[in-house]
Amino acid sequence: MFKSQAPPEYRATIDTDKCIRCKRCIQNCGWSVYDWGGDRVQIETSKCVRCLRCYHYCPTEAIEILKEETRFKENGYWSYNHIRNIKRQAETGGIPLTGMGCDREGTILFDHLMLDACQVTNPSIDPLREPMELKTFLGKKPSKLEFTKGKDGKRKLATKMPPNLELAAPIIFSPMSYGSISLNAQKVLARTAKECGILMNTGEGGLHEDLKPYTSNIIVQVASGRFGVNPEYLNAGVAVEIKIGQGAKPGIGGHLPGEKIPLEVAKARMIPVGTDALSPAPQHDIYSIEDLRQLIYAIKETTNYKPVSVKIATVHNVAAIASGIVRAGADIVYLDGFRGGTGAAPGIIRDHLGIPIEHALAAVDDRLRQEGIRNEASIVAAGGIRSAADAAKAIALGADCVAIGTAALMTMGCTLCGKCYTGNCSWGITTQRPELTVRLDPEVYAVRLSNLIRAWVHELMEVLGALGVNAIESLRGSRERLRGVGLDAQTLDMLGVKPAGR
Amino acid sequence: MDHNFQKDIAGCGLTGLISKKRERVSGSIIAKSLTLMNDRGNGLGAGYAAYGIYPDFADFYAFHIMYDVQSARFSVEEYIKEHFHVEKVEEIPTTPVKEIAINPLLVRYFISPSKGSITGDGNGEDFVVNAIMKINSEIDGAYVFSSGKNMGAFKGVGNPSVIAEFFRLDEYEGHIWTGHTRFPTNTPGWWGGAHPFTLLDWSIVHNGEISSYGINKRYLEMFGYKLALLTDTEVVAYLFDLLIRRHGLDVATACTILAAPFWKDIEDLDADEKEAITALRQTYSSALLNGPFSLLFGHQNGLVGINDRIKLRPLVAATKDDMVYMASEESAIRAICPAPDTVWAPRAGEPVIVELEN
Secondary structure, three states: OOOOOOOOOEEEEEOOOOOOOOOHHHHHOOOOOEEEOOOOEEEOHHHOOOOOHHHHHOOOOOEEEEEOOOOOOOOOOOOHHHHHHHHHHHHHOOOOEEOOOOOOOOOOHHHHEEEOOOOOOOOOOOOOOOOOEOOEEEOOOOOOOOEEEOOOOOEEEOOOOOOOEEEOOOEEEOOOOEOOEOHHHHHHHHHHHHHHOOOEEOOOOOOOHHHHHHHHHEEEEEOOOOOOOOHHHHHHOOEEEEEOOOOOOOOOOEEEOHHHOOHHHHHHHOOOOOOOEEEOOOOOOOOOHHHHHHHHHHHHHHOOOOOEEEEEEOOOOHHHHHHHHHHOOOOEEEEEOOOOOOOOEEHHHHHHOOOOHHHHHHHHHHHHHHOOOHHHOEEEEEOOOOOHHHHHHHHHHOOOEEEEOHHHHHOOOOOOOOOHHHOOOOOOOOOOOHHHHOOOOHHHHHHHHHHHHHHHHHHHHHHHHHHOOOEHHHOOOOHHHEEEOOOOHHHHHHHOOEEOOO | OOOOOOOOOEEEEEEEEEEOOOOOEEHHHHHHHHHHOHHHOOOOOEEEEEEOOOHHHOOOEEEEEEEOOHHHHHHHHHHHHHHEEEEEEEEOOOOOOOOOOOOOEEEEEEEEEOOOOOOOOOOOHHHHHHHHHHHHHHOOOEEEEEOOEOEEEEEEOOOHHHHHHHOOHHHOEEOEEEEEEEEEOOOOOOHHHOOOEEEOOEEEEEEEOOOOHHHHHHHHHHOOOOOOOOOOHHHHHHHHHHHHHHOOOOHHHHHHHHOOOOHHHHOOOOHHHHHHHHHHHHHOHHHOOOOOEEEEEEEOOEEEEEEOOOOOOOOEEEEEOOEEEEEOOHHHHHOOOOOOOEEEOOOOOOOEEEEOOO
16 A cells, blocks of 8 residues: 555554553544454554544553654754645645644734733722622614603613623634534533523534524524525524634635435435535625625514624634624624634635634724724624633623634543544544444533533633622723733734733 | 823722702812811822802803913913803912922813804704813813813812812802812822813712723723823713713613612512613623722712722711711711711612702
């Protein structure tokens, strides 16, 4: 067999002294790295993606997954990945695929922003003793309210409030379709959303029967492939999202191969079993902002005016685009930064197109304020939110809430191996192979994901307490509570943040 | 957008009184109350606001303007003459005191917008507000520190007794008075930085720090307010102006927005109130004043005292006949009203709203 010049990335090893020949590694590996050789486990290390499933399930800790030491000669300009991709492209003539978000190093603005805290002149607040409010509403707000006075002298609201989505905390799950992830993974998201008073999003994969008990915590998505879309679907959730783009792959569509379309996926997507599910690059009825407006209002008419979210990838001109989206009638603008995850994207697109969420968020929030329309829509910030600290900083920059995808999958076992597009996920997340998906018990993993949300909620409360405020809205857009460390003047100006020390 | 604003941090003491029957009270009374709380300030700022002091010019906006340089006065007066009818101009009467070595030029103008100048809301208030914003943000060395009708603010760098003596406060009589002594921790030592802060008839004296200043400021900027005064108290004055004058909300509703009830308490309200306050919190979330504060809000028809949502700064209230007193400390009330009928500490976030009788 032709030996690839792209060497293996990892070296799977088994200590034969420790190994008790239980064969659990063979069962657990979705990549067929291990095989039974009669008296010991054989290893085909080139298939290993270092997802660590085998490592976690080895009862004797006999397995170690090492970085392959045999590497190309180190070069400060030609990175390992540059050389490796050329070798692979020379062999296949194809586009190297990637999964999850951009993993390149580079300035991460979140890490250069520091939050404030109270000392002396204003007291910090102990969230364990005092109320600390994270309740968040997504949707259009009036710019002002009117009241009438009843005969008893009491005020009564006269303004009709636009519909809003109520969240117990400013965190939602980003859209991940059934097909790109397993039904069990979606069930984990749905159960957790219900448990924690937040929302999950179907992504463009239709709504499986089993998710119907959770629809009061579900946003349904409409994207370019229109999979699974009919009036019943549009009305099933609490809101509808129109997906224009995704941070990991702005400007391109999606391709779920026929192998990942078994009967259940086919039913949810309303397509034949085994056919490729192709999401075109643009939505072919949206070639302009006025087309978007028509779709927004078509959906509003169909759903008796539920909130409509529009999700875009953050590209260079994001502020003007977002302004247009708000003026087109969207109730929520979902900004997906270039670090955002994906089930599958060409590496070149994932790693080189779009801009970080921090810049985009600051620009959009500024623009909507300058135009006096910030109240017309909520902003969801997504694309690389790694922690409650990132969430707090995003909210301080101007987001109403953040959306997390990758972080949620990590609670289900994901280790960011980045091979989601192969459909072999050993953790049962990004696969439709029944022997793999069965591993992901929704009940068990919903507890872990709920724990994560609860932990972040506690962390956000601690941050608010240290800031001396007791409601999330007092942090939202309050860039005065941020300082930049090691950022240039232009970036600080763009972010609307002062340098530390000032 | 200029993001490079500085927030000024200050601790303080405040006091206020109102005669519901509009009996006019000498400024020496409020000065006595405030002077008792000398140790709540550090001599870097004190001030007073009074309502009912200019009955002879009650129909005119009384602009109190401080000038750091003479040239600013020329620019401002040129601007005022172009856009306003000027009924009277005079330097604000002062007495030299040894503690004040240098003071800005202090001039007051009784003016009304000239016909034809008025655009906007028709009654001229937007026009006047815009003029104030313009002078304060565009003319260097000039600062309008009072602009209401039949009311005025007097403030500067000094202790309460010094500022009262300097401005000859005992020569004024008003039916509402507020006073404030200041403990700035990073003051630019500027006369304009003292309280009260005023806009038209609104005046604010404030003890505390607005920890939500950043978002309150950006919210106000959406409505065209220019925050020029280097202090977080300014946002309070402008928020009252926005909510009451421009959005037409009543004082109680404005207070509900600024010190909003907690969600857990909103749950227990009747359906109408629950709906009203939920909508208020959704719509005016960026106007929530968060952080420790007690403040007195004076306006043409009354006086309001309010604390932050968890009462992180002191506020005591008392009544005696038709008089209502509010202050940081009970002692400041008893200094001028030794035997009040009632004395109480208002609960967190619950405003004390006192209105003048007709």
